[in-house]
Amino acid sequence: MADFEVGDFFADRYEILKELGRGGMGMVYLVKDHKTQKRRALKTLLPKYAANRQAVRRFAREVNAARRINHPCVVKIYDAGEVDKILYYTMEYIEGKSVRAWMRERKKNTGKAFGLGSTVRVIGMLCSALDHAHKFTIHRDLSPENVMVTRDGTVKLLDFGLAKLDSMDADLTRIGVSLGKIQYCAPEQRIDAKNVDHRADIYSLGVMFYEMLSGKLPTDGTPLTQRVPALPPEVDAFVARCMAENPEDRFGSAAQLGRALKLIFKHAMAMQEQEGRAGVPAKPIAPPAQATPPEFSPLPGPQSAAAPIHPKALSKRPRRPWRGFWTKLFQPSPKL
Numbered sequence: 644m645a646d647f648e649v650g651d652f653f654a655d656r657y658e659i660l661k662e663l664g665r666g667g668m669g670m671v672y673l674v675k676d677h678k679t680q681k682r683r684a685l686k687t688l689l690p691k692y693a694a695n696r697q698a699v700r701r702f703a704r705e706v707n708a709a710r711r712i713n714h715p716c717v718v719k720i721y722d723a724g725e726v727d728k729i730l731y732y733t734m735e736y737i738e739g740k741s742v743r744a745w746m747r748e749r750k751k752n753t754g755k756a757f758g759l760g761s762t763v764r765v766i767g768m769l770c771s772a773l774d775h776a777h778k779f780t781i782h783r784d785l786s787p788e789n790v791m792v793t794r795d796g797t798v799k800l801l802d803f804g805l806a807k808l809d810s811m812d813a814d815l816t817r818i819g820v821s822l823g824k825i826q827y828c829a830p831e832q833r834i835d836a837k838n839v840d841h842r843a844d845i846y847s848l849g850v851m852f853y854e855m856l857s858g859k860l861p862t863d864g865t866p867l868t869q870r871v872p873a874l875p876p877e878v879d880a881f882v883a884r885c886m887a888e889n890p891e892d893r894f895g896s897a898a899q900l901g902r903a904l905k906l907i908f909k910h911a912m913a914m915q916e917q918e919g920r921a922g923v924p925a926k927p928i929a930p931p932a933q934a935t936p937p938e939f940s941p942l943p944g945p946q947s948a949a950a951p952i953h954p955k956a957l958s959k960r961p962r963r964p965w966r967g968f969w970t971k972l973f974q975p976s977p978k979l
């Protein structure tokens with residue numbers, strides 16, 4: 644078995660420091676790499692994967708594709724191989740928590756799901772990561788478990804392409820192991836997981852967006868604004884477009900999705916500003932950074948008044964895209 648104790652050595656190189664977690668495919672440990680003297684996360688896959696030669700070849704291909712991804716929001720992969728019939732790879736160690744853990748914590752502490760600002764920040768970074776990564780591979784297993792947030796607020800996407808190992812062979816199917824994940828899978832991926840394109844990831848992003856804002860999965864078709872009436876009405880069309888049954892009807896790329904997201908956020912901020920102006924200004928004027936509610940503070944706010952968004956704008960590149968938007972997204976989040 645691929646279960647190690649603290650102090651064990653793996654591949655004559657990695658000293659097990661602690662167990663980080665257990666997933667559907669294997670174990671994750673914090674290790675010290677005695678070759679580089681660096682701390683890494685080691686993921687060992689269950690022995691059944693090494694026993695299947697097709698899975699081993701696929702694993703090598705997927706790891707090689709994932710290694711070519713070079714983006715601050717995608718976890719870096721270092722070493723990979725097979726030792727004692729265990730497939731493994733090492734990656735950058737992320738000091739933070741998964742979006743799933745973050746959602747649970749927030750629910751416990753405040754009884755609420757995420758606000759629009761935090762959600763746009765996370766999904767926006769994922770769009771930027773996917774826009775780059777889709778040149779090399781498809782994730783296929785986007786879920787709050789596979790997205791981590793570091794202490795400085797950077798989002799890190801894990802497990803690129805690994806879900807493909809499960810889709811090859813009936814013996815390796817993970818549906819029985821992690822039923823929950825099926826909720827994030829596009830309809831075409833549920834039927835034939837091998838033959839999907841990047842739009843399967845677009846679908847999963849739509850599910851995550853809905854869940855982060857409402858705390859619920861979009862299984863029964865309830866519009867998002869019905870669950871969270873304070874949200875701008877455009878979010879319903881946005882979710883519907885991400886989660887369209889036919890991939891042709893979804894956003895064509897992660898970049899396009901990201902642009903629609905920016906417009907929604909920009910509009911929500913403008914609405915908020917307008918409402919603020921219409922109300923009684925009882926409080927003294929604070930500097931703009933503090934004046935923005937904490938939920939929105941990591942993001943820049945638009946200066947103009949709210950105007951209704953034309954539906955076509957959701958699919959078009961805005962004429963004046965925000966300069967430096969993504970750069971600002973990478974600034975530390977005071978909420979974490």
Ligand SMILES: Nc1ncnc2c1ncn2[C@@H]1O[C@H](COP(=O)(O)OP(=O)(O)OP(=O)(O)O)[C@@H](O)[C@H]1O
Pocket residue numbers: 663664665666667668669670671684718734735736737738741784788789801802821
């Ligand atoms: N690079 C990493 N740095 C720090 N912790 C990590 C890292 N990779 C994974 N983990 C931790 O290990 C846990 C288990 O990860 P793993 O990918 O095995 O399971 P999962 O994401 O829950 O399910 P799946 O098998 O579908 O990926 C994660 O929840 C996370 O807390």
Ligand SMILES: [Mg+2]
Pocket residue numbers: 666788789801802
């Ligand atoms: Mg994972």
